[in-house]
Amino acid sequence: MPTFVYMSRCDGCGQCVDICPSDIMHIDKTYRRAINIEPNMCWECYSCVKACPQDAIDVRGYADFAPLGHSVRVLREPEKGTISWKVKFRDGREKNFESPIRTTPWGTIKGPAEYSVPGAEDLNSQELAHEPDALNIEGGLPALRPDQLKVGVI
Amino acid sequence: MGWFGGRKTIHVESDILVVGGGMAGCGATYESRYWGRDLKIVCVEKANIERSGAVAQGLYAINCYMGMQWDENQPEDHVRYARNDLMGLVREDLGYDIARHVDSTVHKFEEWGLPIMKDPETGRYLREGSWQIMIHGESYKPIVAEAARKAATKIYNRIMITHLLTDKNNPNRTAGAVGFSVRTGDFYVFRAKAVIIGAGGASHIFKPRSVGEGMGRTWYAPWSSGSAYALPIQVGAKMTQMENRIVLTRFKDGYGPVGAYFLHLKTYTENAYGNEYESTWYDDTKELVGDYIDRHPVPTCLRNHAFLKEVAAGRGPIRMVTTEAFQDPHLETVGWENFLGMTIGQAVVWASQNIDPKETNPELTTSEPYVMGSHATCSGAWASGPEDYAPSEYQWGYNRMMTVEGLFGAGDTIGGSAHKFSSGSYTEGRIAAKAAVRYVMDMGDNSPEVSEAEFENLKQVVFQPMELYEVGRNEIVGGTVSPSYILPIHGLQRLEKIMDEYVGGTSTNYMTNEPLLLRGLELLAMLKEDMPKVAAEDLHQLQRTWELNHRLVTSESVTHHTLFRQETRWPGYYYRGDHMKLDDDDWHCFTLSQYDRESDEWKMEKAPVYHIVD
Numbered sequence: 103m104p105t106f107v108y109m110s111r112c113d114g115c116g117q118c119v120d121i122c123p124s125d126i127m128h129i130d131k132t133y134r135r136a137i138n139i140e141p142n143m144c145w146e147c148y149s150c151v152k153a154c155p156q157d158a159i160d161v162r163g164y165a166d167f168a169p170l171g172h173s174v175r176v177l178r179e180p181e182k183g184t185i186s187w188k189v190k191f192r193d194g195r196e197k198n199f200e201s202p203i204r205t206t207p208w209g210t211i212k213g214p215a216e217y218s219v220p221g222a223e224d225l226n227s228q229e230l231a232h233e234p235d236a237l238n239i240e241g242g243l244p245a246l247r248p249d250q251l252k253v254g255v256i
Numbered sequence: 257m258g259w260f261g262g263r264k265t266i267h268v269e270s271d272i273l274v275v276g277g278g279m280a281g282c283g284a285t286y287e288s289r290y291w292g293r294d295l296k297i298v299c300v301e302k303a304n305i306e307r308s309g310a311v312a313q314g315l316y317a318i319n320c321y322m323g324m325q326w327d328e329n330q331p332e333d334h335v336r337y338a339r340n341d342l343m344g345l346v347r348e349d350l351g352y353d354i355a356r357h358v359d360s361t362v363h364k365f366e367e368w369g370l371p372i373m374k375d376p377e378t379g380r381y382l383r384e385g386s387w388q389i390m391i392h393g394e395s396y397k398p399i400v401a402e403a404a405r406k407a408a409t410k411i412y413n414r415i416m417i418t419h420l421l422t423d424k425n426n427p428n429r430t431a432g433a434v435g436f437s438v439r440t441g442d443f444y445v446f447r448a449k450a451v452i453i454g455a456g457g458a459s460h461i462f463k464p465r466s467v468g469e470g471m472g473r474t475w476y477a478p479w480s481s482g483s484a485y486a487l488p489i490q491v492g493a494k495m496t497q498m499e500n501r502i503v504l505t506r507f508k509d510g511y512g513p514v515g516a517y518f519l520h521l522k523t524y525t526e527n528a529y530g531n532e533y534e535s536t537w538y539d540d541t542k543e544l545v546g547d548y549i550d551r552h553p554v555p556t557c558l559r560n561h562a563f564l565k566e567v568a569a570g571r572g573p574i575r576m577v578t579t580e581a582f583q584d585p586h587l588e589t590v591g592w593e594n595f596l597g598m599t600i601g602q603a604v605v606w607a608s609q610n611i612d613p614k615e616t617n618p619e620l621t622t623s624e625p626y627v628m629g630s631h632a633t634c635s636g637a638w639a640s641g642p643e644d645y646a647p648s649e650y651q652w653g654y655n656r657m658m659t660v661e662g663l664f665g666a667g668d669t670i671g672g673s674a675h676k677f678s679s680g681s682y683t684e685g686r687i688a689a690k691a692a693v694r695y696v697m698d699m700g701d702n703s704p705e706v707s708e709a710e711f712e713n714l715k716q717v718v719f720q721p722m723e724l725y726e727v728g729r730n731e732i733v734g735g736t737v738s739p740s741y742i743l744p745i746h747g748l749q750r751l752e753k754i755m756d757e758y759v760g761g762t763s764t765n766y767m768t769n770e771p772l773l774l775r776g777l778e779l780l781a782m783l784k785e786d787m788p789k790v791a792a793e794d795l796h797q798l799q800r801t802w803e804l805n806h807r808l809v810t811s812e813s814v815t816h817h818t819l820f821r822q823e824t825r826w827p828g829y830y831y832r833g834d835h836m837k838l839d840d841d842d843w844h845c846f847t848l849s850q851y852d853r854e855s856d857e858w859k860m861e862k863a864p865v866y867h868i869v870d
Contacts, residue, residue, distance in 0.1 A: 123303040123479050165468060193610050225697070251868060252869045254869075
């Protein structure tokens with residue numbers, strides 16, 4: 103379901119251009135507004151729809167299998183930590199859904215360099231960052247013995 | 257010097273270069289910083305790491321979580337599961353390694369703010385199945401990207417890596433990578449002591465079922481262009497199990513996932529006449545694969561096989577019986593949110609066709625094949641295993657180092673370690689990164705040297721398609737047909753047609769054989785000869801040109817591997833019509849390939865399979 107952009111709403115800010123994983127949202131040189139330049143490489147991931155501050159981008163189902171008259175609209179509210187969906191069927195039925203998207207404030211993740219520096223000898227162990235504590239198990243990181251691996255057909 | 261010799265070249269020095277900022281790349285970036293506090297860690301991504309890779313759209317489940325803290329599973333249980341699902345052939349050393357670490361990754365995701373659903377009675381993570389936990393993962397990628405941004409010295413978005421660089425004094429050692437900015441058109445030379453490939457697997461190498469606009473609605477993301485394979489292959493890294501492409505049973509047209517439907521909603525499939533059909537094909541399947549059909553759970557490919565046989569027998573379409581489960585409003589919500597969280601297109605298909613699964617049992621289909629390394633399949637690079645227990649044949653250096661020195665990989669890139677999914681790919685990135693830090697420290701001042709001649713030559717090669725367009729475009733009045741060039745989409749569609757018709761795509765019902773494969777190789781060779789005639793109108797089309805290059809290299813590898821393995825190991829993924837049966841006597845082994853760019857030849861060999869013995 104490729105995206106398209108409403109002429110009257112888009113202000114050409116380029117956030118969709120910046121976020122599109124497929125590099126198909128571009129700014130049209132004549133109209134200075136966003137345009138999907140390659141609908142057949144659109145995954146309908148909605149990254150641009152969610153990112154658009156003007157609510158200017160929508161989706162129309164792929165022409166080769168989606169009959170007209172439907173709509174799937176989304177409102178992503180990062181500060182609230184929620185995403186809301188409105189699914190409208192071709193025959194007018196509607197379904198609404200809302201889900202959380204994050205449980206902590208944005209920007210609060212502790213970077214790896216903010217943890218104490220691991221000892222030099224730890225670099226030679228099999229444990230990764232935050233292990234074994236982050237595994238929440240007793241007995242440390244599990245391991246196989248070399249003799250537990252054998253050639254054969256099982 | 258060509259027209260584009262005047263383009264700016266930007267040089268970036270690094271200790272560790274992470275190519276691809278998806279799940280594996282973000283994991284590698286995070287872990288590199290944890291262990292290498294003073295190192296220069298650079299992550300380069302062709303899109304924007306905030307929404308890139310296979311998880312750009314979000315996920316509704318984490319499919320690889322042991323739950324060791326509640327004694328739900330142990331790592332060896334996961335190895336047995338993956339072995340069974342892949343018909344006996346997985347790198348059990350690599351799989352165990354991911355499984356023993358993956359819980360710490362998932363616990364970190366939760367701490368960072370990823371909403372993981374909880375079982376209201378036990379307080380544990382809500383299980384979808386034995387290995388899957390359910391999440392509200394719309395922002396899975398943005399959360400993981402935030403951690404990576406805090407770890408990297410610098411993240412370079414919108415730069416497509418086209419080639420790896422090799423050491424001037426040792427062609428089997430990596431020295432970095434080159435690429436171009438899709439925005440500015442600058443040429444980038446990244447020097448690195450170690451490179452970790454976290455790039456994506458391959459969609460769009462087999463012709464998709466959908467046509468026209470819908471060709472973007474592939475199961476795996478259209479931006480997964482096989483860079484995970486093409487980059488290492490071209491510098492001579494050995495690859496494994498590239499024939500092991502995957503075919504997915506999914507909801508029709510939107511390719512909406514079925515995992516939560518089967519496992520959590522307890523929906524089930526039936527044929528057009530309301531009958532169960534898998535048991536109909538038990539004897540037929542047993543004839544092909546022996547007692548692999550008796551294993552539990554039934555391997556993914558064999559369930560596909562029964563589906564395909566039933567449809568071929570004229571009793572399609574196969575439908576998912578949803579009308580029972582969806583009477584429960586909670587389960588109905590889960591069913592819809594499952595799509596909205598990771599495959600929104602399926603919700604659109606249902607809305608557009610008035611399919612309410614509460615009232616209608618939706619159709620399923622089998623997808624075109626994909627090549628990747630993290631789902632129920634394990635194509636990828638042949639990598640060194642964990643130092644503490646991997647057999648000597650699987651160990652020649654640092655963990656997750658390929659057969660090229662200093663070249664590491666994770667996620668779709670690494671072969672043999674199936675069923676890692678998002679969390680396992682991230683974890684494998686962490687594993688590779690720790691080993692890469694150790695490699696860099698062990699190397700000390702012994703840095704690889706980049707040859708100026710090499711990258712200057714690559715600069716010409718990289719921008720040549722734009723030069724070709726500038727010149728050739730003047731020859732014609734207009735339009736897309738030129739006597740001097742083809743466009744990237746033309747090359748892509750030729751590639752998809754070759755792979756589809758000769759290497760086991762949907763139009764042959766996944767069937768191929770030696771004569772077809774040999775003919776396919778001839779046609780691929782002609783496409784390869786035509787690649788210098790692919791013209792790019794702008795930087796976007798230049799990206800498409802290099803993606804096509806990567807897909808073509810991947811496809812050649814897939815075809816050589818498919819030719820080499822003279823058996824049908826995974827019926828339901830593909831069939832060798834000339835060797836229809838599974839053959840454990842001769843083919844209970846990994847297939848390995850090595851490409852020699854000087855001679856343009858592929859060398860094939862077998863490697864042994866080590867199993868965990870109880």
